[in-house]
Amino acid sequence: MKDFKRYLVTAALPYANGPLHIGHMAGVYVPADIYVRYKRAKKTDIKFICGSDEHGVPITIRALKEGVSPQQIVDKYHAIIKESFEQMGISFDIYSRTSNKIHHETASEFFKKMYDDGLFEEKETEQYYDEKAKTFLADRYIIGTCPVCGNENAYGDQCERCGSSLSPDQLINPRSTLSDAVPVKKKTKHWYFPLQNYESWLKEWILEGHKEWKNNVYGQCKSWLDNGLQSRAMTRDSNWGVKVPLPDAEGKVLYVWFDAPIGYISATKELTSDWKDYWCKEDTRLIHFIGKDNIVFHCIIFPAMLKAHRGFVLADNVPANEFLNIEGEKVSTSRNWAVWVNEYVKDFPSCEDVLRYVLAANMPETKDNDFTWKDFQDRNNSELVAIFGNFVNRTFVLMHKLCGGKVPKLHEEILVDLDKTLIENIQQSTLNVQRSIEEFKFRDALFEVIDLARKGNKYLQEKEPWKKVQGPNEENQKLIDNCLHLCLQLTANLAILINPFLPTTAKKMLHLMKVVDKILDWDNAGKLKLLSVGYSLRPPELLFRKIEDEEIKAQVEKLRANADKALNGKVQAASGKGQVVSPKDQETSTRKPEIQYDDFARLDLRVATILSAEKVAKADKLLKLVVDLGFEKRTIVSGIALHFNPDELVGKQVVIVANLAPRKLKGIESNGMILSAEDENGKLHLINPEEIINPGAGVS
């Protein structure tokens, strides 16, 4: 490897549209922080850069929906995200944000230079525009009827009911999700970056020059390059973002993936006046920590931008991780299937190192991994408590009991093989941890540290210093001294080795040993004379606490309840709406307990055709329906009047619960219940077969 003078480490800019979840931590921030803390302990000149990504369409959409400004959205989440990082001990040198002035200037200058050098293509295209909301619409923000299945809420890029991939042109009755206005086509001009011009250079740079990159990263790059690159628009029609610095570009901003990576540069500028040393000198090693979904932006587009602009160093490595699933399912923020960092730190105060430990030990380095609360508990109780914490605690207890609370002397003349092996283990582990971290294999590195603590426990078990107290004499005391002297030096070494992973724990160990931070210098790792003979140490304190079954049970329930809350309101029986189930119950009800097939089989679900529909007098929400079940006709009163015009319902098919006990609503006997689903806007949709079928057909 090249001899680098300084390091610049960036961690993917989190999007200021929601809080952080543990998948973000495991994928990007915990590994980046381990690496940086290790390098700092090695006295490397290093800067650790991050900040909030605050531009892009989803933020403007969210602001519109919530009736606030985009700035209010990003202010809120920037603060939450920043605090979560601090609470988790992620030690950025700067945590900036792309709405800062310095970033707007930097990104703007970057674009302008590329423009002046003639590096963009100017193209005019037609795009959909919402005249009411006065904004161009991304395909996702146009909905209409699917030409394939008739779903009235198909998106401009896809119908979620039948899975057809669509374009907005294909939708019947297209409308804007922002204003319900009918989108119109409007001409718009944008600046495209011809990535194909950099294809052969990228091939040489990555495929020939960086064969050492992780397989998942190298493979994804190769596949992009093999498929051929195309021009990409680097500007968008929007008022939220970095304004395109050209005279004829009113209402246009830089594409968020053009400006966001430049955010690394502007944050470095904000941090230090020496920023050019880090960004422009060839002996800087630039490393991007990211998740796998950002590989193309960091390995292809951003390097091509830097290359085209000229004058910047390029990434030497991009150790992207795969995804972390939760309890066997993919993280989904819309389904609220996630473990949120800001909630974790509230539920487990002073346990940030436990989460760091579990995420590092189970890091999705080579494939997607799964986080389960049970594994979280097991790793805490059987590794942190029972191995690492236990070794340190036993050492301190015994040292106080058998050596008067002071570091005992080492009598080298009577060292035996067991002692010598322990010394070798300390030295070997140091080398192994170091090599693994350098290779971005953080799981292996952490395993090695815990394994060294395990060897410490084994050593104590074999030496049994407590047995030598019976009939103490000078020789026995020397054996006790040697054992505890070595265990204490091992403790100091463990503090150094664990520090990049669990910095708070390392600090606690320094406190116990009454030594200063300086001892954590990586140069000290593998050495024996870290604690001076005769030095008195503090009484033992536990480093970790056991995590109880009830705490884990509560977390699993919370995870499911949150997901149900998100799901609830989406699917529910329409009949009871506003009548039987109070709105409050809907909000707080959780996922129902598991049932057996027989429970389900007791429901008689059937397809029915609506024969007539009329409003019920003095009841805004109720409709009286007569439905045909094939074998009989019956009356059902349903609370769907606010969602459907009675005339439109006639002839439609629905699914009903046919064996529900009769009930009187406004004096009318209702014999059954109509099923419907509620979307995120509170609108109801009937559940029905894809095509008209014979009424009375059973549903199972």
Ligand SMILES: [Zn+2]
């Ligand atoms: Zn469809």
